[in-house]
Amino acid sequence: MITIQSLFASIQELRHTPYALPLVVLFTTTILLIIAAFLFAPLYFALIFTVVFVGMGVGAIQAYARLAKIEIETRLGAQQLKAVTQDMYEGVVVYTPQFKIININPAAEKILNITKKDVLGKTITPQSAQQEKLSLFTQVIYPSLTPTINNISESGWPQVIEIGTQAPERRLRLTLNQLLDGKRVTGFVKIIQDKTYEQQLEESKTEFITNSAHQLRTPLTGINWAFESLRSALKENKELSDTAEQGYMLAQRGLRIINEMLDVAQIEGGTITYSADRIDINELVSEVLQEARPVAQSYNITIHSSLSTEHMYMNGDKERLRAALITLIDNAIKYNNEDGSVTITTSKQESLGNIIIQDTGVGIPKTEQKHLFEKFYRGKHAKQIDPNGSGLGLFIVKNIIERHKGKVWAESTLGRGSTFYLSLPLAASSNPPLKSSRPTGTRQEV
Template sequence: MENETINVLLIEDNEADVRLIKTLLSETMRSGTSAAVSLTTAGRLAEGLARAGERPFDVILLDLSLPDSQGLETFRRTHERESKVPLIVLSGLDDESLALQAVREGAQDYLSKGEVTGYLLIRAIRYAIERKRTEETLKATNRKLRELDRLKSEFLSTVSHELRTPIAIMHEGVSLVLDGVAGQVTDMQRELLADTLENVDRLTRLVTDLLDISKIEAGKLRLRRSRVDINEILKKIYTHYLPQAKQKGIRLECEIPEGPVFLFADADKLMQIFNNLVSNAIRFTETTGTITIGATDREADVLCRVSDTGIGISRENQRKLFHKFEQFGRVDGPGYKGTGLGLAIAKGLVEKHDGRIWVESALKEGTTFWFTLKKIPFPTILIVDDDEPVTEVIREFLQEDGYEFVVSRDGCEAVERIRAERPSLVILDMRLPGMSGYEVIGRLKHDTRTQNIPIIIISAFSVDEEKLGEVDAHSAIPVVHKPFDRAALRNIVREMMVA
């Protein structure tokens, strides 16, 4: 930029201010303190944007008060059209606060017209250009890094999927030989096969963890939420790990809140979080130690914990504890070898439930992992059907999944309720009083307030696909025919509720 001509676009309607800018730039060029500057001027925003579209500029000097645009709208329109060109706002004494806001929204700098000098002007231009170049370079680098990260996650996911089948075949083959299906097995063969099976199981865990972490990082992990009692999760974890704890001489305690504590959550993923934390606790707690699992019911969330009296974690290691492939306190030799992904997966699953996870620990003083699970409202399903027995049957067998229900008996009322109440899902009969199901779908899909609400059609009659396509050509709406299979309808509802 030292020896290059700087192409400047000045959008300013005040002729005195235009002359001032021209004079200041000319003086800096004559004094040798500036490279050559090519100045293009425009008195209106429309004219300035047209000029910017005709040729590239290195920087735009922009007055916010123009005949055809005022205030921040001037900056926003310019920034939207010329997002890659650095903008410097020229402000008067009465609009300095607007100039500051423009800087917050993406302008590189602002200059007060009453205080600007040639030195300040050319310095602001140079700095704006360099900052913008740095920004664009950083954005490009970040885009490349995100793409590399996406490719890495995609590779891990693909490889993990491809490994699952041969691993399953190996596992079954070794198991059959151990069971004597292929003939008598000697003690030495049995020992070797048992070691092989243990390592196949370890490989299975690794593949499963790689799949999970790749889904989490790619944002493709989906939660199958239903009504979950955290007490039942704790009881299952306690029952599962009690034999392992006893075998190692560890005391396992479970502290359960009084009464049920319901969450709208993915039960399998909650089990996985506790599994990862408790298995680590057993691994790093010595004989005669104690592990405690528990939960506390709070107003906005549930606070869960897994505590142990084990070897503890140093402050240095705590900073990278939830990073992938990090392992601490591992002893080489026989025994369980982790993947180094368990805590990273636990963190991802907790955050997917809108919670957070952290650790409190010190060397030789044990460790407590804390995590929160946010209480979110149970979703509401609107059933639109004029046949009361049908609505009661649907309500009855879906209620155990934790959904709330409202019912409409005709199409007109349904449209109004959906617009007012925004249910999470609509189960819609097609033959209704007042308005047909087709018209209901058409009105919902052409209203920005309701167009993204999922719909399931239930009908005793065949659905006219052509007519359905006329009212909604973009959505794939599932159809369940009456009399419907309860399990099939439940699975469709759960699939459409997946987050």
């Protein structure tokens, strides 16, 4: 309901805005027309004319007042946002739903190699990318123009993506959020983090690790062979034989860590290759268990197995899957309690082959379980039991299983052991091969 008080409040809001002058002109014109109506027109017409024009004037005042309020709030919001973002290291760009740029902070100017005057107040369209100066800026506003986009966040707000731009080449992380007035979207804020330097550092680090590992592997392999020869030759001298055995085990550990580092470098560089073998899952598990039993005996651990009687064949890299199973079973033995046990079970579930590795070991705290498959992560208990681990084993296992379009996860209770689950897609036909000889496969991407 319109009251005199609300009308005067609206007029007050308009006093110091650009809408004041048009309203003064409108108000003056209305008064003159009303006077003219009373002087030169019949009374009833003058009254009707007065009511109509007064109504229109009141409506105009309130409409202009609303516009002025929005403009003042927008201006204040922009000023507050400018004050907040002025000294940020991240770039910030604010724009309307029509892609009109209303604010850009100094960090964004530096990252995107532009100035405020290049974009402020302008509406950016996909065609703006054709202008050399606006090419990078436009790709940030319209990420679909970039050659690579990686979603970091789930659906909803804020939206986080990483893009690889072209001309110039950059790696940027963008966080987009809405500006809301109630439920109405009034604009967007985009935060820009430049990841280009980080990516270059990561690539340099990977290259350094790869080169160093290759250079270390050759002499370490020679040392390993030397200790292996000494171990065989010095069987009669227990003291020297034990020393040679210790040297051999240390060389083996060093080789394993180097091989893990090379695997990680290949995984992150996208250069790791997989063969396409026809794999009998039960047979593979049996082979790995045969290798693991002597190790388990040395730790006084008992191994139990329950393998499915159904045929379970899959396509993949047998040696890499073997390495993944060895890592999981080795961990189940290493982090077990004295006189503990490890149980390996296989089963078929529709088009999936499942492998379960269960131990009676120390268990994993809940707070650590979500980090298990992260690179270089080692839990507190793991460090106490084996201080020399690399923290790469489970990271590599996860990559191997996922490259075979499978899943791996763990469940554990502290003090009551851990269970690791592998779920792998079976081949379209899970029947055994017609020939007894097993194909070796060719190297190719899976």
